Amino acid sequence: MSAVLDHHDHAHDDHHGHAPTGWRRWVYATNHKDIGTMYLLFSFTMLIVGGALAMLIRAELFQPGLQFVNPELFNQLTTMHGLIMVFGAIMPGFVGFANWMVPLQIGAADMAFARMNNFSFWLLIPAGLMLAGSFFMPGGAPAAGWTLYAPLTLQMGPSMDMGIFALHILGASSIMGSINIIVTILNMRAPGMTLMKMPMFAWTWLITAYLLIAVMPVLAGAITMTLTDRHFGTSFFNPAGGGDPVMYQHIFWFFGHPEVYIMILPAFGIVSQIVPAFSRKKLFGYASMVYATSSIAILSFIVWAHHMFTTGMPVTGQLFFMYATMLIAVPTAVKIFNWIATMWQGSMTFETPMLFAVGFIFVFTMGGFTGLILAMAPIDIQLQDTYYVVAHFHYVLVAGSLYAMFAGYYYWVPKWTGVMYNETRGKIHFWWSLIAFNVTFFPMHFLGLAGMPRRYADYPMQFADFNVVASLGGFAFGLAQVYFFFFIVLPTMMGKGEKAPQNPWEGAEGLEWEIPSPAPFHTFETPPKLNAAATKVLG
Amino acid sequence: MPQPPRCWAETPWTNHMTPEQKKANLRTGLILASIALAFLLGFMAKMLMMGK
Numbered sequence A: 001m002s003a004v005l006d007h008h009d010h011a012h013d014d015h016h017g018h019a020p021t022g023w024r025r026w027v028y029a030t031n032h033k034d035i036g037t038m039y040l041l042f043s044f045t046m047l048i049v050g051g052a053l054a055m056l057i058r059a060e061l062f063q064p065g066l067q068f069v070n071p072e073l074f075n076q077l078t079t080m081h082g083l084i085m086v087f088g089a090i091m092p093g094f095v096g097f098a099n100w101m102v103p104l105q106i107g108a109a110d111m112a113f114a115r116m117n118n119f120s121f122w123l124l125i126p127a128g129l130m131l132a133g134s135f136f137m138p139g140g141a142p143a144a145g146w147t148l149y150a151p152l153t154l155q156m157g158p159s160m161d162m163g164i165f166a167l168h169i170l171g172a173s174s175i176m177g178s179i180n181i182i183v184t185i186l187n188m189r190a191p192g193m194t195l196m197k198m199p200m201f202a203w204t205w206l207i208t209a210y211l212l213i214a215v216m217p218v219l220a221g222a223i224t225m226t227l228t229d230r231h232f233g234t235s236f237f238n239p240a241g242g243g244d245p246v247m248y249q250h251i252f253w254f255f256g257h258p259e260v261y262i263m264i265l266p267a268f269g270i271v272s273q274i275v276p277a278f279s280r281k282k283l284f285g286y287a288s289m290v291y292a293t294s295s296i297a298i299l300s301f302i303v304w305a306h307h308m309f310t311t312g313m314p315v316t317g318q319l320f321f322m323y324a325t326m327l328i329a330v331p332t333a334v335k336i337f338n339w340i341a342t343m344w345q346g347s348m349t350f351e352t353p354m355l356f357a358v359g360f361i362f363v364f365t366m367g368g369f370t371g372l373i374l375a376m377a378p379i380d381i382q383l384q385d386t387y388y389v390v391a392h393f394h395y396v397l398v399a400g401s402l403y404a405m406f407a408g409y410y411y412w413v414p415k416w417t418g419v420m421y422n423e424t425r426g427k428i429h430f431w432w433s434l435i436a437f438n439v440t441f442f443p444m445h446f447l448g449l450a451g452m453p454r455r456y457a458d459y460p461m462q463f464a465d466f467n468v469v470a471s472l473g474g475f476a477f478g479l480a481q482v483y484f485f486f487f488i489v490l491p492t493m494m495g496k497g498e499k500a501p502q503n504p505w506e507g508a509e510g511l512e513w514e515i516p517s518p519a520p521f522h523t524f525e526t527p528p529k530l531n532a533a534a535t536k537v538l539g
Numbered sequence B: 001m002p003q004p005p006r007c008w009a010e011t012p013w014t015n016h017m018t019p020e021q022k023k024a025n026l027r028t029g030l031i032l033a034s035i036a037l038a039f040l041l042g043f044m045a046k047m048l049m050m051g052k
Helices: A011-017 A023-027 A032-060 A071-106 A114-136 A159-187 A200-231 A245-262 A265-279 A286-302 A315-327 A329-343 A352-375 A377-383 A387-417 A423-449 A461-493 B019-050
Strands: none
Touching (some): A032 A114, A032 A461, A071 A114, A071 A159, A071 A200, A071 A265, A071 A387, A159 A200, A200 A265, A200 A286, A200 B019, A265 A286, A265 A352, A265 A387, A286 A329, A315 A329, A315 A352, A352 A377, A352 A387, A387 A423, A387 A461
16 A cells, blocks of 8 residues: 555655645646546536537427528537537547546556646637637538538638637647557556556557547648638639549548547447446456457548448449448457456446446447448448438447446546445436437437438428437436436535445456545555556555 | 745656656657657648649
């Protein structure tokens, strides 16, 4: 324990003994736990903002005809919902988890570049404000879809420039965050914490960070070229000047498809921590999990054009991207097999983190299967830009990424706050979210198969019934998250609840459970001595 | 005797790392940043000089 809680006897270290207070603690924060907390709060705020836009979308689609918004505003709502959720909620959310947990899991004192970590976070605030504030620009917010396709982006008002600037800032923040995570994991692991002994969450984040470094600059390049097309006379994507809008799609999806895995690999990591803990078994096939994660990451670079089957491409191209996409099912299936094998004959209990993890496996697998269906070029050509696609990616990103974040929250919040969440409320949150989620998105499969296109404010009468169901489910899902905030998050933040022991979970292993709850302000400043499995601190 | 810091934030824990550790971290960080820069400029240079 002495290596965990450092007792400084040097005069110049006296300031380390206690946590700083006041606004300086947060504005000048260099502590990974404080920055992680800020990331998570920012992410939840953006989740609520993006969720409010989703509520407006579902209100408009509650019945045919135009009720609340005009079609122009509807396009802005769908665009900003996507951008805010992807870049404002999910990505920063997982970076928050990484900030909190990666140093604790590998026995490092903090992130490698503490001040850059602060800068990475504080860049998010102006970017988030610019994204949300773009609604108040002349002509309204960007309305080209979250993919920002040319030529729409070349025709839009000044808010597009603000959106591009916001994405540049968010990209810079992500790249700095990734560099920090990679350097921390590669250079600062405690002695004995070899790469193949690292917890899966740290592994998945290491791979995710490499993906981010490779693809965020590509997005930055694409939107910079959009910017120069708009203002500086170039014609990269403008057909009038000899450019090619389809080229934008190629570049965007070279970023966009790995981005999908950026949003799901850390979720795999969280689930890989929780399933063994509540099955009271070691993770089945640890090495294969690592290799499967790496394979998914590598394959994610060669499948981008499955988003573009309808743009027209040679049959050989369609076949390549179709089969390459289907190949991703193999490592993904390895992971799902391993989670199920971990649970097999385990002494399982179903506390809220495990409920969300099992819910994740079940519902994410459904989203994976619809992904396989969409990977087939002949089917995709029929279903392109229908609600089937909307259902698919919400099954992957909401039931996937968001559920994993909920699971991670319930699993680690005792360590963060020092108090236990209310188990009954957690279970209510889970069942409420699971049912409402499926009521919202399952009918969208039928809408898509029947041919309802996405990104339209209106629809024919034939789609009315399923849209009513989806909207009611959507409102219920939104309300579940309000319940989560007021009845679960706030009480734990205010320290209300049963005091959490050092390790509240019987089967949980790892260095984060070797420190008291709540985690002290400074941990592992002296590299800890670890046992052979690198799961316990010796001495 | 070293002066106590005016504000805790002026001395993040990294100030207590060994110079070797700092140097190693900086080197790895710069390598990663150069990869990101190469991807950013590489894509745009390819489009600019070689068209599609």
